[in-house]
Amino acid sequence: MPHYKLTYFNFRGRAELIRYIFAYKNTEFEDCRIEYDNWPEHKSSIPFGKLPVLEIDGTVYYQSLAIGRYLARKAGLTGKTELDDLHIDAILDTIDDFVSHFPWYTDDKIEMKKYLDKNGPTVLSGLEKELGEKNWFAGDYVTWADFFWDICSDSIEFYVPGFAKDYPKLSALKERVQEVPEIAEWIKRRPETPY
Numbered sequence: 153m154p155h156y157k158l159t160y161f162n163f164r165g166r167a168e169l170i171r172y173i174f175a176y177k178n179t180e181f182e183d184c185r186i187e188y189d190n191w192p193e194h195k196s197s198i199p200f201g202k203l204p205v206l207e208i209d210g211t212v213y214y215q216s217l218a219i220g221r222y223l224a225r226k227a228g229l230t231g232k233t234e235l236d237d238l239h240i241d242a243i244l245d246t247i248d249d250f251v252s253h254f255p256w257y258t259d260d261k262i263e264m265k266k267y268l269d270k271n272g273p274t275v276l277s278g279l280e281k282e283l284g285e286k287n288w289f290a291g292d293y294v295t296w297a298d299f300f301w302d303i304c305s306d307s308i309e310f311y312v313p314g315f316a317k318d319y320p321k322l323s324a325l326k327e328r329v330q331e332v333p334e335i336a337e338w339i340k341r342r343p344e345t346p347y
C-alpha cells in the first residue's frame with residue numbers, strides 16, 4: 153500500500169472529496185492540515201502555489217479533481233463504462249464550475265445570494281434532471297460525482313442555508329451519500345470545521 157500524504161488547509165473545501173474517497177476504501181492517509189497563517193511559508197514549495205496536493209510515496213501530485221479521478225478509479229467509484237465516465241465527469245465539471253465561481257472570498261452574503269439567484273436555477277434544476285428517478289447520478293451505483301455534490305453543497309449551505317431546498321432529489325442524494333456507512337463513519341470522526 154503506498155504512503156499517502158494529503159496537504160490542505162484545516163477545512164473540508166477542495167480536499168474533502170479526496171478524504172471521502174480514502175474513507176470509502178478505508179485507506180490510511182496522512183491528513184496534513186496547514187494553518188492559513190502559516191501558508192505563506194509553504195506556498196513557494198507547492199506546485200503552482202495551490203492546495204490540495206497529494207504525496208504518493210514522496211512524489212507530489214496536484215489538482216483535486218485529477219487526484220480524485222485517479223483515486224476514484226482505484227476505489228471503484230468511477231463509471232462502469234467509458235460513456236458512464238463521460239457522463240459522470242460532465243456532472244463533476246458542472247458542479248466544479250458552479251462552486252469555482254461562487255464568491256467565497258467576498259464573505260458578502262448579498263453577493264453570494266445574487267450569484268445563487270443568477271446561476272442556481274439552471275445548475276440545480278439541470279442536476280435534478282440528470283438525477284431523474286435514479287438513486288445516483290450514474291444510475292444504480294454510487295460514484296465520486298455523488299460525493300462531490302454532497303461536499304460542495306455542504307460548503308455553500310454554510311453560507312446560504314437552504315439554497316437547494318427547492319430541489320428534493322438533490323437533497324435526497326445528499327442524504328444517501330451521508331448514509332453510505334464508510335462516509336457516515338468519516339463524517340463522525342473527521343475534524344469539525346465550518347466548511
Ligand SMILES: N[C@@H](CCC(=O)N[C@@H](CS)C(=O)NCC(=O)O)C(=O)O
Nearest residue numbers: 165166201202203204214215216217
Ligand atoms: N483547481 C484547483 C484549485 C486549487 C485552489 O484554488 N486552492 C486554493 C484553496 S481552495 C488555494 O490553494 N488557495 C491559496 C492560494 O491561492 O494562495 C484544485 O482543485 O486543486
